[in-house]
Structures are given as structure tokens and as C-alpha cells.
Amino acid sequence: MVDLKLNHSVQNGSGFMLIPLDHEEFRRQGHMMIDFLADYYQNIEIYPFHSQVEPDYLPARSNGSIANFLGEMLCTGFNTVGFNWIASPAATELESIVMDWLAKMLKLPSSFHFSGGGGGVIHASTCEAFLCTLTAIREKKLSVIGRENLDKLVVYCSDQTHFSLKKSVQIAGISPENFRPIVTTKSDSFQLCPESLRLAIILDLEAGLVPLYLCCTVGTTSSTAVDPLGPLCDVAKEYGIWVHVDAAYAGGACICPEFRHFLDGVEGANSFSFNAHKWFLTTLDCCCLWVKDPSALTNALSTNPEILNNKATESKQVVDYKDWQMALSRRFRALKLWLVLCSYGITRLRDFVQGHVKLAKHSEWLLAGDKKLGSPSVIPNDEDFNEFNRNLLESINASGGARMVYAVVGGVYVIWLAVGATFFEYRHVNKAFKLVQDHANALLCTYWKH
Ligand SMILES: *Cc1c(COP(=O)(O)O)cnc(C)c1O
Numbered sequence: 001m002v003d004l005k006l007n008h009s010v011q012n013g014s015g016f017m018l019i020p021l022d023h024e025e026f027r028r029q030g031h032m033m034i035d036f037l038a039d040y041y042q043n044i045e046i047y048p049f050h051s052q053v054e055p056d057y058l059p060a061r062s063n064g065s066i067a068n069f070l071g072e073m074l075c076t077g078f079n080t081v082g083f084n085w086i087a088s089p090a091a092t093e094l095e096s097i098v099m100d101w102l103a104k105m106l107k108l109p110s111s112f113h114f115s116g117g118g119g120g121v122i123h124a125s126t127c128e129a130f131l132c133t134l135t136a137i138r139e140k141k142l143s144v145i146g147r148e149n150l151d152k153l154v155v156y157c158s159d160q161t162h163f164s165l166k167k168s169v170q171i172a173g174i175s176p177e178n179f180r181p182i183v184t185t186k187s188d189s190f191q192l193c194p195e196s197l198r199l200a201i202i203l204d205l206e207a208g209l210v211p212l213y214l215c216c217t218v219g220t221t222s223s224t225a226v227d228p229l230g231p232l233c234d235v236a237k238e239y240g241i242w243v244h245v246d247a248a249y250a251g252g253a254c255i256c257p258e259f260r261h262f263l264d265g266v267e268g269a270n271s272f273s274f275n276a277h278k279w280f281l282t283t284l285d286c287c288c289l290w291v292k293d294p295s296a297l298t299n300a301l302s303t304n305p306e307i308l309n310n311k312a313t314e315s316k317q318v319v320d321y322k323d324w325q326m327a328l329s330r331r332f333r334a335l336k337l338w339l340v341l342c343s344y345g346i347t348r349l350r351d352f353v354q355g356h357v358k359l360a361k362h363s364e365w366l367l368a369g370d371k372k373l374g375s376p377s378v379i380p381n382d383e384d385f386n387e388f389n390r391n392l393l394e395s396i397n398a399s400g401g402a403r404m405v406y407a408v409v410g411g412v413y414v415i416w417l418a419v420g421a422t423f424f425e426y427r428h429v430n431k432a433f434k435l436v437q438d439h440a441n442a443l444l445c446t447y448w449k450h
Helices: 023-042 066-078 089-105 126-145 147-152 164-171 194-206 229-238 251-255 294-301 311-315 334-368 385-399 426-449
Strands: 009-012 015-018 119-123 153-158 179-182 210-217 242-246 271-275 287-291 405-409 412-416
Touching: 066 334, 089 119, 089 287, 089 334, 119 126, 126 147, 126 153, 126 164, 126 210, 126 242, 126 271, 126 287, 126 294, 147 153, 153 164, 153 194, 179 194, 194 210, 194 229, 210 229, 229 242, 251 271, 251 334, 287 294, 334 426, 385 405, 385 412, 385 426
Parallel strands: 153 179, 153 210, 210 242, 242 271
Antiparallel strands: 009 015, 119 287, 271 287, 405 412
């Protein structure tokens, strides 16, 4: 990187003038930057998993791909600011096309496709998708019951729902007291139980509150639980509740026929989202959101200032994506998704997911083969199992050999091994497992000594 000359300038009569986009310098430095990144990925295994600075952070080396990086370069290179259709018809049209392709790959019902009256949009994050759909139904509901009733609106989810829903609820102005994470249990595999939902709704109605929004999850963060979409949507429908399905990381896997059943029942939902930037060879930021009724979004999120007046918008024949999201300006993110889909195609994308699932099964098999690791009885009776796991995780991460995180599920402290990054192979799983074994055995020795 020593030759990068980012303040490239030329001499003119009155001194030096900065040339921020000299095409030859752009070419030269652009090539160098690609070399630098290629070297980084070639040598990625020599870099520590752990940040060497405090406070610690979680280096999420998620799954990039060549197609994605090139798409990202085009997106930045063109620097399109496509707030409405007229600002960049190509950016809007490509996004609509790519979202319909993806909807087809996921076998979403046609009511989510543009051709079926619905449509898709790329947001930066799931949090944004939550917020925009919440705002859509909030506005619709308040226009019926009166704005003074904002404090009566209730949002439902399970205690396994991602915490970003709570954040969106806060931003949307819903009363924190009306945020209802419903308790799940291990015996229900941490799925949200439709009867528990109904009970919560009935209690709220009796208290004079207004049920508004339900978030169901396909693949919860802590335990990969999948909520029963069909029965939950049936309950929600009875009470006029908007159902959003959050499949942030697991959604991409549903392009595989053997995993598509996890989305069964999605036809009863109002909106669905997944993050292509998690397990779909695309990098941040790329959350794909589909809605059945785009007018619910646009009614709540449109502002049409004089300055943006144009014939295309007036014709009502075009999509103005500024009205489908929070911000006005937007990047040409469809380029990276388009390149990923065109470069790899559905077959190789399926292979990619299936390969990771095999790795996950392999780690499960390794764990099942170790009688000690699977049983709480290996630690002395008076010791706390959760405490043991906490110490184990600390010891694993301190070694620098891997980076794992934890969740507390049903009161049990569990350690995750996430298998989903581009470079993950069998040898990494084996190495990670050996690391867990070694550190668990070392820790057990200290436990039994005193
Ligand atoms: C990662 C994740 C989120 C949050 O996604 P952001 O794009 O970071 O807002 C929400 N839900 C689930 C299930 C997730 O895995």
C-alpha cells in the first residue's frame, strides 16, 4: 500500500490543484487495492480471530464473494443516488427485477412479487425492515382508531426474537409497556406457541389495548428455532394483526428444496425479510424485504416535495423506492445481488448452503461422539454448569485459535460454533472441535482438583 497517492494533484498557475478522480491514477491505485484485498483473503488464516485492542469486538468475517465485491465496486464507482425512479431508472428497474427473481428462487407466493401486486426492496438492515413495516401498519391502524390511541398499540414476538425488533419498536414510538415477548419453552423447541399468542392478545383486548404487529422468526439467533408460520398467521388474521416473518440469516437457505418447508405458511404473512449479507455470498448491506401491499408502506413513508415532482411519478406507473424505506437517498445495491445471482446461479448457491449444512452436521457428529462433552455430569455436583461453559468459552477465545460466542437459551449457557463463512472447511471444524475438547479437558482438571 506504500505507493497509494491519495492526494494526487497537479501544478497549475496558482499552485497545486487536487485531482480527486484522475482516470490513470484511478486505474493504477484501483489495481493495487484489488491486489491488497486478494492478499488479505489469501492470508486470512494468519490474522488473529480476536481484536488485539480493548474493548473487544466481534469480527464478523461473513461471506463475501468475487461477484459481490465487483458489484460493490460498480455500486460505489457509479455512485448512483437513486431516490426515485427518474433519478435512476436502471437502479430501480434492476432492483425490482432482482427482487422478483429472488422471490421466485425462494418460492414466495406470487402475492409478494411485483407481478402479483406485491414487491420487494433492498434495505440496509433487518432493523430497518422492522421499522418500515411497523410504521406502515401503525399509520394504517391509527387512521382508523385515531392518532390519540398510539399508546394502545401492541407488538408481539417471542422471547427468542432478535433484539433489533425492540429497537425498532422504540423508534416507532410504540409504548415500551406494549412490547410483548411471549415466553417459549424447551419442550416447544423455543417456538412461539399460537395458543400463547392468542392468550396474550385476548388479555390485551380485555385491557382495552389494540393488537398491531407480530414478528415470527425463521431461524432464531440463539437456537435456530422456527416459529410455526401457518398457525401463527391464522391467529393474527383473526385480530387484524400485521405479520412480519424475519428469516434474516436462515432465509437464504430456503432456496434449497429440502429447507423450503421452513417457510411454509409464509403466504399468510404481510411481509418477509432476509439478509443476503449473512449467508448468501453478499456483503453488508443487503436486507431483502418483500411486502404484499406496497401501498401500506408508501402511504406511511411518502413525502412528495415540489423539488422531486416529475412525470414518471405522476403517472403512477413506476416504483419510487424512497417511499419504501427510511432514507431518501439510496445506493445501487441491486448491482451486487444481481452479480451474485448471475455469476453463481441457483445451483451453485444451493451447493454453497448445502456444503455449510454438511459442515454443521459434521460438528454435531463430532460432539455426539464425545461422551464427556455432551453431559453435565462431568463436572462436580456442586459446580454450576453455566459457569463451567462461561469459563470454557473465555478460555477458548483467549487462546486465539477460534472465536466463538454464546447465548443463554432456556436458562442454559450455550456456546456457538457458527459455520457459514466463505472459507469454512472440514479442517476448520475439526480444529475448532479439538480446541473445545482440549480446553474443556484442561478446565475439568482444575474443577476436580479442588
Ligand atoms: C442478524 C439478525 C437480525 C438483525 O439483522 P440486522 O440486519 O443487523 O438488523 C435480526 N433477526 C435475525 C434472526 C438475525 O439473525
